[in-house]
Amino acid sequence: MSTLESTNVVPAARPSLFEQCVTTVDHKVLGILYLLASGLFFLAAGLEAALMRWQLMQPHAGKLDPDTFNELFTMHGTTMVFFVGMPVLVGFGNYLVPLMIGARDMAFPRLNALGFWLFFFGGLLTYYSFFAGGAPDIGWFGYAPLTAYAFSRDTSTDYWILGLLVSGIGTVAAGINFVTTIVTMRAPGMTLGKLPLFVWMMLVDAVLIIVAFPPLTAAQIMLLLDRSLGAHFFDTQEGGSALLWQHLFWFFGHPEVYILVLPAFGMISEIVPVFSRKVIFGYESVAAATVGIGFISLGVWAHHMFAVGMSSTLDAIFAGATFLIAVPTGIKVFNWVATLYGGKLRLDSPMLFSLGFLSMFLLGGLTGIMLATVPIDWQVTDTYFVVAHFHYVLFGGTIFAVMAGLYYWFPKMSGRLLDERLARWNFWLLLAGFNLTFGPMHFAGLLGMPRRIYTYAEGNGWEVWNQLSTLGVIVQGAAFLVLFVNIGRSLRSGKPAGDDPWDAWTLEWATASPPAPYNFEVVPEVRSRRPLWDLKHPDDPDWRYE
């Protein structure tokens, strides 16, 4: 981008910005394209959520009909999981992993581009269903037999299957690319024990993608065969099993939660030390906990199915495994807090959002332990309590961390700083709006309000909680408006950032902002976990102590 202007290319031969974006194989441009595309889908999903809250604000609202409401919650969930959460994290990974390990690009740049376009067009294909007779209305989990031809005769379910298949293949391609890049392309001296924690978590994340996505692909192909060729896998009228779909879907769907949150953990593990001016507390235990989470997450899927009527032995096993996953997760939270303890804290925007992440994710984790307790789950399953729980985990976890990451790495990507005053407005509005939206859902859920209902009768005591929730959506909308204004103003007239605006320690800050297409002129030899600290402090380098 800016470097192109300084080269001697004849202007007529220079490809337009559009052509550059379409033809690029540079991991940095692809990373930004991922972020932009997921931002676009985020707007769509946010709009869908707002419409649902508009309908639920009063009993008997009648603003949306039930079919539209089904389409909205299906598309909101599908979009947030597949077209926002994962691509935004893959985007950060794409941008940062090669820079952090001192590589010139990903291992397979063209496969990388293919992965992005498969995700993007998979998303567009899913959204095209709106113009082709109706959007999917089966929930993001696509439970059988709702997806069977008997209950879903139009093409909407086929769009859901095909869109997710296409983008899923793109995600798997990205996963293979990440593992290969991290295993084979690290700078000289960067052993696995010196890998930045974000890269560690992207590695475990990519392995989870590789193991968990193909079962979803297989299940979706079976469903497609059911719908198109008359097979009976999930056709309950011909002996097919709704339970098999749930097992296969959640065998993907549960690790997916960790696919969505591990890179977020990685971002926090990079940001908290820099803004505490301390090395991370217990690097080894953070990395080991990541691997532990990766393993355990593959064995807990049936905790989504306590209410389905499995044997109590199975319930107990999966409840136990779910409690177990709290251990490595807790280790991480303690490590972050211990890093903060005694640090010289700088409360810049990335740190603010990291602290927001820590507190909100903690709340989501605690309700997670409640839900892992089978009797409590039986009581509140499929109520708004569950909706509140997973929004505290996925929004309070992933989205808050992504916001922290955005404020932290935006100067690297654009070469310009974001305005701190607007950033603070953004943070406090988002924190307030988030809690106002999802906090009351705990109470609505405990009072028995089921999820996925399009309307309700007055007198159950749900009205006030729903009104608060809807109010919260408006505050959140304002928060994101502030963010977009901030980004727009910064791109136009923001303060130049310089190579290393936060005085950070990992390799991506050792090169220009934005980096040249080849990333590094000279790749520094890595001798510790904080290579840039070593360069800045030759008198007192880390490798003396590690």
Next chain:
Amino acid sequence: MNAATATTAASTSHAELGPSARGKVAMVCFLTTEAAFFSTLIVSYLFYYRNPGPGPTAAEVLDFKLPAIGTVCLVTSSLTIALAARAASRGQRDGVTRWLLVTVTLAIGFLIVTGIEWKGLIYDHHVTITTNLFGSTYFTLIGFHAGHVTMGAMTMLVVIELIRRGTLGPAGFGSVELVGWYWHFVDGVWIVLLFVVYFLALK
């Protein structure tokens, strides 16, 4: 690597003809996704094995003779592709082409056997993917395996053509070993299917 250095590499050291670390890691990852994919299909096959619904069961319609011939084809082809990879590691262009062609022929043999088996099932026993859950699970599982055999054979044909055109010189011969890994994997899946689908159905 340009042509000059490639020739030097070929003449000085055979070790450099092996697949690159990147290729190896990526192929291991890819095969892991494939293993997860087939595991899901196999689990689904077994899930419905006892209760396939009204209509023929595996034990009633599956025959062991044809898959036995198919197994011979595939096991032999694992050997011939190993010979192709050995020729590649020695930089022998003609040897690679010859052993890959033999492997493709064996793959085609396997596909013909599968075709005969399917014809018998469809026309004599009237089992299709819509008949019952046995039909659905069987054709999906065996069909995806046959699809992988087809893809492997097509990949080998592409490699043969690239060698013929000279696009894939000795420096790129490492890829033959990776194609071999894929092929061994496809053969390995078949051995599992032999037990899960055909041995289970033995009366």
